[in-house]
Amino acid sequence: xxxxxxxxxxxxxxxxxxxxxxxxxxxxxxxxxxxxxxxxxxxxxxxxxxxxxxxxxxxxxxxxxxxxxxxxxxxxxxxxxxxxxxxxxxxxxxxxxxxxxxxxxxxxxxxxxxxxxxxxxxxxxxxxxxxxxxxxxxxxxxxxxxxxxxxxxxxxxxxxxxxxxxxxxxxxxxxxxxxxxxxxxxxxxxxxxxxxxxxxxxxxxxxxxxxxxxxxxxxxxxxxxxxxxxxxxxxxxxxxxxx
Amino acid sequence: xxxxxxxxxxxxxxxxxxxxxxxxxxxxxxxxxxxxxxxxxxxxxxxxxxxxxxxxxxxxxxxxxxxxxxxxxxxxxxxxxxxxxxxxxxxxxxxxxxxxxxxxxxxxxxxxxxxxxxxxxxxxxxxxxxxxxxxxxxxxxxxxxxxxxxxxxxxxxxxxxxxxxxxxxxxxxxxxxxxxxxxxxxxxxxxxxxxxxxxxxxxxxxxxxxxxxxxxxxxxxxxxxxxxxxxxxxxxxxxxxxx
Numbered sequence: 001x002x003x004x005x006x007x008x009x010x011x012x013x014x015x016x017x018x019x020x021x022x023x024x025x026x027x028x029x030x031x032x033x034x035x036x037x038x039x040x041x042x043x044x045x046x047x048x049x050x051x052x053x054x055x056x057x058x059x060x061x062x063x064x065x066x067x068x069x070x071x072x073x074x075x076x077x078x079x080x081x082x083x084x085x086x087x088x089x090x091x092x093x094x095x096x097x098x099x100x101x102x103x104x105x106x107x108x109x110x111x112x113x114x115x116x117x118x119x120x121x122x123x124x125x126x127x128x129x130x131x132x133x134x135x136x137x138x139x140x141x142x143x144x145x146x147x148x149x150x151x152x153x154x155x156x157x158x159x160x161x162x163x164x165x166x167x168x169x170x171x172x173x174x175x176x177x178x179x180x181x182x183x184x185x186x187x188x189x190x191x192x193x194x195x196x197x198x199x200x201x202x203x204x205x206x207x208x209x210x211x212x213x214x215x216x217x218x219x220x221x222x223x224x225x226x227x228x229x230x231x232x233x234x235x236x237x238x239x240x241x242x243x
Numbered sequence: 244x245x246x247x248x249x250x251x252x253x254x255x256x257x258x259x260x261x262x263x264x265x266x267x268x269x270x271x272x273x274x275x276x277x278x279x280x281x282x283x284x285x286x287x288x289x290x291x292x293x294x295x296x297x298x299x300x301x302x303x304x305x306x307x308x309x310x311x312x313x314x315x316x317x318x319x320x321x322x323x324x325x326x327x328x329x330x331x332x333x334x335x336x337x338x339x340x341x342x343x344x345x346x347x348x349x350x351x352x353x354x355x356x357x358x359x360x361x362x363x364x365x366x367x368x369x370x371x372x373x374x375x376x377x378x379x380x381x382x383x384x385x386x387x388x389x390x391x392x393x394x395x396x397x398x399x400x401x402x403x404x405x406x407x408x409x410x411x412x413x414x415x416x417x418x419x420x421x422x423x424x425x426x427x428x429x430x431x432x433x434x435x436x437x438x439x440x441x442x443x444x445x446x447x448x449x450x451x452x453x454x455x456x457x458x459x460x461x462x463x464x465x466x467x468x469x470x471x472x473x474x475x476x477x478x479x480x481x482x483x484x485x486x
Contacts, residue, residue, distance in 0.1 A: 013256050013394065013421075150419070150420065150421070151256065151420055151421045151424065152420055153420035153421075153423050153424055154420075156420075156424050176393070176443070177393065177394055177395055177396035177397075177399075177442055177443050177444075178256075178393070178394040178396075180396050180441055180442075181394065181396055181399050181424065181428055184427055184428045184431045184438070185424055185427045185428070187431070187432070188427045188430070189430070195427070198423055199420055199423075200419070200420050
């Protein structure tokens with residue numbers, strides 16, 4: 001029997017180091033959704049910085065736009081928050097933006113040794129999947145950012161949406177057990193937006209007045225921009241599109 | 244608004260230490276399914292031992308029955324393997340049995356400080372859930388054994404089946420994001436047996452000739468026996484039933 005050696009499609013429910021051709025970091029509520037939104041509004045380069053003080057210093061030094069949150073709300077001295085909708089009407093053509101986040105930047109740092117690091121969300125799942133398939137030689141790992149050491153449903157749902165698109169565009173990938181679990185979540189009755197609404201962090205955002213961000217984050221394939229890691233000190237991303 | 248403080252229903256995709264009233268260790272293929280089967284055949288006390296040499300020594304010393312596997316097959320010198328079906332027709336009334344397993348015993352050791360440790364599977368999910376609810380004061384953690392450091396779909400499916408039963412018998416529990424992911428897997432289209440069949444370890448067992456064990460392990464609520472940890476050196480379990 002001729003057997004084609006399958007490539008592996010894996011999901012990490014929390015960030016973990018490990019060799020992978022392609023690591024896709026997923027923080028649906030809201031870092032990677034906001035990153036895709038900023039790139040779609042013309043941001044040319046995106047930097048991710050973990051602490052507020054380093055982020056403020058970097059912005060002062062470079063003149064970059066500075067966005068981010070602490071406990072869901074914009075931080076004093078920043079140019080804006082981490083809400084994708086607050087950026088959707090703006091034109092940031094040619095600008096550099098710094099995103100200051102905790103869990104998202106930690107996740108990128110953990111996997112930064114992968115040959116290719118992309119930021120993935122539900123809004124750009126089909127484009128991320130096509131790009132990941134193009135770049136992969138033997139393994140794609142979808143890395144859920146989580147919330148500190150707890151698994152986040154929103155990130156696993158995002159991983160499931162991207163995994164589904166990978167399997168749609170390529171027959172070469174075999175999902176691991178973890179990828180199958182994420183796929184089951186993405187296939188849940190009621191659809192992506194309803195499932196996303198059950199996430200603990202979706203409830204927190206609704207309580208803070210960001211219910212529209214949760215709905216926006218659930219719009220599968222509404223954006224075509226994907227951020228790809230191009231430099232590691234600080235973590236710099238540029239927009240890419242698959243062929 | 245009067246709000247009842249919810250108790251937490253959590254799932255650990257891999258064993259991790261942590262304070263919990265009730266930890267339910269789940270190794271659907273096949274340790275905890277076999278444990279429930281042995282108790283249903285009259286085994287009075289069950290011991291779980293990690294290594295084959297310690298297990299052989301303990302059996303020689305105590306006269307206990309010795310069951311277990313290495314790479315899915317019975318180990319030389321053992322009285323039987325880890326297949327639930329090979330035990331189903333036997334009468335072990337009043338006997339002590341030793342189960343020698345790697346991932347399952349590691350998982351029990353990681354959570355052995357919980358106030359109550361139960362072994363859960365799909366076959367005894369309703370009984371395990373009722374018992375866990377009776378014992379819980381503020382948190383139930385469903386602990387998936389996994390396969391070394393990889394998440395196993397069969398264990399997360401078992402956790403989802405037990406979680407669903409917990410929510411059926413008690414309105415006091417709020418599922419965490421991880422528990423909601425497991426619940427989504429248990430609610431997957433096609434049903435529990437079909438989903439279990441997609442697990443990597445189900446494929447391994449089929450290749451070894453144990454397809455019937457996989458079907459047996461998917462029979463939700465077919466057994467009423469639950470093993471509860473009563474001693475920690477070695478890990479000793481006794482059968483319990485909820486009130």
